[in-house]
Amino acid sequence: MWDDGVVTNRSTLQGSHQVDVCVIGLGGSGLSAIDEALSHGASVIGIDRLAVGAEAAGRNGGFLKTGLTEPLHSALEAWGESAIPVYRKTIDEVESVFAQAGEGGRRVGSIRLATTDAEVADCETHLEALRSASLPGEPYDGPEGVGLYFPIDGGFNPLLRCRRLADQVTAGGAVLGERSEAVSVATGRVETSQATVQATTVVVAVDGRLEVMFPQLAVRTTRLQMIGTEPDPGVTVACPVYADFGYNYWQQLPDGRLAVGGARNLHSDDEWTHDGGVSDAVQTDIEVVLRHQVGSQAAVTHRWSGHSAYTEDGLPVGREVEPGVWVVGAYNGVGNVLGAVYGREAVRAGLGLGPFDLPDSNA
Numbered sequence: 167m168w169d170d171g172v173v174t175n176r177s178t179l180q181g182s183h184q185v186d187v188c189v190i191g192l193g194g195s196g197l198s199a200i201d202e203a204l205s206h207g208a209s210v211i212g213i214d215r216l217a218v219g220a221e222a223a224g225r226n227g228g229f230l231k232t233g234l235t236e237p238l239h240s241a242l243e244a245w246g247e248s249a250i251p252v253y254r255k256t257i258d259e260v261e262s263v264f265a266q267a268g269e270g271g272r273r274v275g276s277i278r279l280a281t282t283d284a285e286v287a288d289c290e291t292h293l294e295a296l297r298s299a300s301l302p303g304e305p306y307d308g309p310e311g312v313g314l315y316f317p318i319d320g321g322f323n324p325l326l327r328c329r330r331l332a333d334q335v336t337a338g339g340a341v342l343g344e345r346s347e348a349v350s351v352a353t354g355r356v357e358t359s360q361a362t363v364q365a366t367t368v369v370v371a372v373d374g375r376l377e378v379m380f381p382q383l384a385v386r387t388t389r390l391q392m393i394g395t396e397p398d399p400g401v402t403v404a405c406p407v408y409a410d411f412g413y414n415y416w417q418q419l420p421d422g423r424l425a426v427g428g429a430r431n432l433h434s435d436d437e438w439t440h441d442g443g444v445s446d447a448v449q450t451d452i453e454v455v456l457r458h459q460v461g462s463q464a465a466v467t468h469r470w471s472g473h474s475a476y477t478e479d480g481l482p483v484g485r486e487v488e489p490g491v492w493v494v495g496a497y498n499g500v501g502n503v504l505g506a507v508y509g510r511e512a513v514r515a516g517l518g519l520g521p522f523d524l525p526d527s528n529a
C-alpha cells in the first residue's frame with residue numbers, strides 16, 4: 167500500500183566507529199532522534215536490524231494523530247497534568263512530520279466518530295477536557311456521522327516519511343546501517359555481528375517487540391492488522407476517521423484507495439503475538455468495517471500487519487536504563503507523532519541539554 171518500489175538498499179554497518187550518539191531503530195522515532203542529534207551538532211550512527219521503516223513506522227495506517235494514546239480526559243487520569251504539555255509537544259511535532267512526509271502528507275484533520283450513545287457522551291467529556299486545556303478540537307456533525315473533529319491532524323504515507331527522513335539525516339551527516347542488528351547494548355558501546363560503535367549516548371527507539379531486546383520491561387507486543395482496497399469512486403472519506411473508541415480506523419487516499427484497520431478488540435487474546443502476517447478472523451472483521459461502516463464494496467488488494475508494544479498503565483517507556491543508554495517505545499498503538507517526541511527528548515537528555523521531561527511508564 168505504501169511502498170513506492172524505490173529500494174534504498176543501505177549498507178550494513180561494518181567495522182569500528184566512534185560517535186556522539188548511536189540510535190538503534192530506524193523507524194520514525196529513531197530517525198527523529200537522529201535528526202535531533204544532528205541539530206545539536208552531534209555525530210550520529212543509526213542502525214536497524216531490518217531496514218528504514220521496516221516495522222510499524224512504515225506499516226501503519228498512515229494516520230497522523232496529535233495527542234496521546236487515549237482521549238485527553240482519559241489520558242489525564244493515566245498521565246496526570248503532564249498529559250497537557252505532552253499533548254502540546256505532539257502539536258509542535260506533527261508540523262515536522264508533515265514536512266518529512268512531503269507530498270505524502272495531507273493536512274485534512276481527523277474525526278473521532280461516535281457510534282454509540284456511550285461514545286457520544288464520551289466525546290462530550292473529551293471536548294470539555296480539550297477546551298479547558300485550550301487544545302484544538304471541535305464538535306463534528308457531517309457525512310461520517312457525529313463526533314469530534316481535530317483540525318491539526320491528517321494522513322500521510324508512513325513509509326515515504328521514513329525514507330525521506332532517512333535521506334535527510336544522511337544528507338545531514340548521519341551514517342545509517344540496515345540489516346545491522348544490535349546484539350549487545352551497554353553504556354558507551356553497541357555491537358552488531360559486523361560492527362562495534364562506541365557512543366557517549368545510545369538511544370534505543372524500538373516499539374513492537376521491545377520486550378525481546380529488554381525482557382525486564384513489562385511491555386507486551388500486539389499485532390495490528392490492516393486492509394487496503396482498490397480505488398473506490400463511490401465513497402468519499404475526507405479525512406482519517408477513528409471509530410469505536412479508536413479500535414477501528416480508516417482513511418481514503420487521494421487516488422481513492424481505502425486503508426482500513428482495527429478489530430483488535432474482538433480478537434485481543436490472539437493478537438498478543440510477535441508473528442507477522444494476518445489472520446482470517448481479524449481480516450474478516452476489518453472487512454465488516456469496510457463494507458458496513460465505511461460503506462465500500464471495493465475489492466481488497468492489500469492485507470498486512472505491524473506490531474506495537476503496549477503497557478499496563480498506557481504510558482510509553484522513556485528512560486535511561488543504564489548510564490547513557492536511553493530506551494523509548496511502547497506507544498500503545500499511537501506512536502507516529504508521540505514516538506518522535508520521545509525520540510527527540512531522549513537525545514536531548516542524553517546530550518545533557520536538559521532532563522528527560524516526559525512521563526515514563528511503570529512497565
Ligand SMILES: Cc1cc2nc3c(=O)[nH]c(=O)nc-3n(C[C@H](O)[C@H](O)[C@H](O)COP(=O)(O)OP(=O)(O)OC[C@H]3O[C@@H](n4cnc5c(N)ncnc54)[C@H](O)[C@@H]3O)c2cc1C
Nearest residue numbers: 191193194195214215222223226229348373472500501502
Ligand atoms: C497497523 C498499525 C496501525 C497503526 N496506527 C497508528 C495510528 O493511527 N496512529 C499512530 O500514531 N500510530 C499508529 N500505529 C503505531 C505506530 O505505527 C507506531 O507506534 C510507531 O510507528 C512506532 O515507530 P518507532 O519508530 O517507535 O518503532 P518501530 O517502527 O517499531 O521501529 C523500530 C525499528 O527498530 C528495529 N529494531 C528492532 N530491534 C532492533 C535491534 N536489536 N537492532 C537494530 N534494530 C532493531 C526494527 O527493525 C524497526 O525498524 C499503528 C501501528 C500499526 C502496526
